Amino acid sequence: MLTHAAEDYLKSIYKLQEKGGKVSTGILAEYLEVKPASATGMIKKLKTMKLVRYERYRGVTLTATGRAIALEIIRHHRLLELYLFKALGVPWDGVHEEAEKLEHVISEDVEARMDEFLGYPTADPHGAPIPDKNGVVVKTASIPMTDLQDGQSCVVAEVSDNDSALLRHLGSFNLYPGTAFRVIEVAPFEGPFTIDIAGQQVVIGREVAKHVFVDQVQDPDNV
Amino acid sequence: MLTHAAEDYLKSIYKLQEKGGKVSTGILAEYLEVKPASATGMIKKLKTMKLVRYERYRGVTLTATGRAIALEIIRHHRLLELYLFKALGVPWDGVHEEAEKLEHVISEDVEARMDEFLGYPTADPHGAPIPDKNGVVVKTASIPMTDLQDGQSCVVAEVSDNDSALLRHLGSFNLYPGTAFRVIEVAPFEGPFTIDIAGQQVVIGREVAKHVFVDQVQDPDNV
DNA sequence: CCTATAATTTAGGCATGCCTAAATTAGTTT
DNA sequence: AAACTAATTTAGGCATGCCTAAATTATAGG
Ligand SMILES: [Mn+2]
Ligand SMILES: [Mn+2]
Ligand SMILES: [Mn+2]
Ligand SMILES: [Mn+2]
Numbered sequence: 351m352l353t354h355a356a357e358d359y360l361k362s363i364y365k366l367q368e369k370g371g372k373v374s375t376g377i378l379a380e381y382l383e384v385k386p387a388s389a390t391g392m393i394k395k396l397k398t399m400k401l402v403r404y405e406r407y408r409g410v411t412l413t414a415t416g417r418a419i420a421l422e423i424i425r426h427h428r429l430l431e432l433y434l435f436k437a438l439g440v441p442w443d444g445v446h447e448e449a450e451k452l453e454h455v456i457s458e459d460v461e462a463r464m465d466e467f468l469g470y471p472t473a474d475p476h477g478a479p480i481p482d483k484n485g486v487v488v489k490t491a492s493i494p495m496t497d498l499q500d501g502q503s504c505v506v507a508e509v510s511d512n513d514s515a516l517l518r519h520l521g522s523f524n525l526y527p528g529t530a531f532r533v534i535e536v537a538p539f540e541g542p543f544t545i546d547i548a549g550q551q552v553v554i555g556r557e558v559a560k561h562v563f564v565d566q567v568q569d570p571d572n573v
Numbered sequence: 574m575l576t577h578a579a580e581d582y583l584k585s586i587y588k589l590q591e592k593g594g595k596v597s598t599g600i601l602a603e604y605l606e607v608k609p610a611s612a613t614g615m616i617k618k619l620k621t622m623k624l625v626r627y628e629r630y631r632g633v634t635l636t637a638t639g640r641a642i643a644l645e646i647i648r649h650h651r652l653l654e655l656y657l658f659k660a661l662g663v664p665w666d667g668v669h670e671e672a673e674k675l676e677h678v679i680s681e682d683v684e685a686r687m688d689e690f691l692g693y694p695t696a697d698p699h700g701a702p703i704p705d706k707n708g709v710v711v712k713t714a715s716i717p718m719t720d721l722q723d724g725q726s727c728v729v730a731e732v733s734d735n736d737s738a739l740l741r742h743l744g745s746f747n748l749y750p751g752t753a754f755r756v757i758e759v760a761p762f763e764g765p766f767t768i769d770i771a772g773q774q775v776v777i778g779r780e781v782a783k784h785v786f787v788d789q790v791q792d793p794d795n796v
Numbered sequence: 797c798c799t800a801t802a803a804t805t806t807a808g809g810c811a812t813g814c815c816t817a818a819a820t821t822a823g824t825t826t
Numbered sequence: 827a828a829a830c831t832a833a834t835t836t837a838g839g840c841a842t843g844c845c846t847a848a849a850t851t852a853t854a855g856g
Pocket of ligand 1 (some may be wrong): 457
């Protein structure tokens with residue numbers, strides 16, 4: 351069995367690999383809130399375990415085995431988030447922190463029981479996809495809200511889950527995955543978004559909008 | 574916050590203190606499956622934190638603070654066992670191992686939510702009392718089954734929870750907390766117990782009987 | 797091509813928590 | 827009272843995983 355720290359590194363490498371392409375020591379260290387020297391040390395350990403590919407100064411990549419473990423931990427995390435949310439009523443801005451600790455500790459049996467209880471779900475409370483038991487993830491085609499234009503309609507697909515205050519803020523607007531809204535106006539010069547959610551007019555700052563990803567984008571009906 | 578290891582030591586000292594009286598380094602080390610030298614090291618650390626009283630060669634005792642932490646962890650453990658059992662259907666011989674890891678990791682919020690879900694329970698699936706949120710435990714007056722005499726009736730109050738195979742064995746006889754039975758015969762020379770559970774006649778070895786504690790003992794009706 | 801800068805790695809340290817082996821102490825036996 | 831035995835403590839080591847500071851390497855600009 352891997353240590354919690356090693357699992358966190360694999361999970362982080364996976365996520366960074368998805369976003370950008372190459373995962374440098376510095377990026378990884380920053381993401382994990384650790385010094386670069388520490389990241390180098392762990393990367394070397396993971397390499398001897400054949401969980402990553404690594405050449406010094408060249409960045410790090412997951413091997414098939416490393417990727418499988420990363421997905422397993424991510425599955426734990428997201429199932430836990432949804433379970434805590436649905437079964438125990440933990441608010442959506444609290445589940446991430448909780449799952450961050452639990453993900454390393456639950457058994458395969460408990461994982462399977464939560465999965466069954468939840469009806470084999472495919473997304474967590476923030477809209478992130480839950481890898482299935484074989485490590486298969488469905489890639490979503492969502493785009494950042496900041497790419498939207500005046501008049502377009504869409505549905506929230508996913509929001510960043512690691513900032514509790516941001517989640518509370520989004521919650522105050524009812525901006526959950528599944529919520530539909532229409533862009534009324536995008537203010538020029540990197541300005542805020544004015545949107546219509548179920549008749550309510552709401553202003554969303556650009557920094558916040560960066561963390562909201564949307565789906566099913568439709569252009570305005572021509573009048 | 575304390576480390577998992579420190580929490581386990583406090584919990585173990587508490588339990589050993591309850592059973593016998595004085596907790597020696599050796600007893601503690603054996604209980605934790607660790608070498609005596611390791612126990613000495615941790616005991617010293619706990620002493621500097623004022624969680625235990627300790628004079629070398631004289632054994633260790635919890636301070637009020639140490640006891641409060643021990644009870645908090647035990648509360649986590651037992652609430653988790655019952656929650657896993659009732660909410661997720663984890664079998665009673667599996668909950669202990671699972672709770673052993675989770676107890677160090679759940680938040681006070683999740684603890685409170687499980688407590689509410691379970692209706693503020695007072696005993697875990699093995700009959701052990703769950704300390705309340707203020708660290709108050711109700712001492713049970715149960716006695717070991719090995720103290721029973723021919724003809725006596727009683728109700729199972731508690732069983733040891735740390736041996737999975739033993740629990741499965743007890744389960745096969747329906748010997749759960751709350752189950753009533755009557756002693757038909759105690760074989761002489763440290764022999765086995767023949768008992769009657771709901772009309773079924775069952776033979777229980779002495780080694781097994783040592784791990785079963787009973788309540789509401791009634792002498793045989795005089796004919 | 798050579799050098800400056802920024803990223804990365806190496807070297808050395810510290811805290812935890814375990815271990816083995818050797819030294820010490822308590823308690824019992826003669 | 828001295829000696830033995832068993833428990834306990836001390837000393838020294840090892841693995842993790844983090845840190846800081848110093849050395850190295852890549853890369854881009856002159
Ligand atoms: Mn799993
Ligand atoms: Mn999430
Ligand atoms: Mn608690
Ligand atoms: Mn129990």
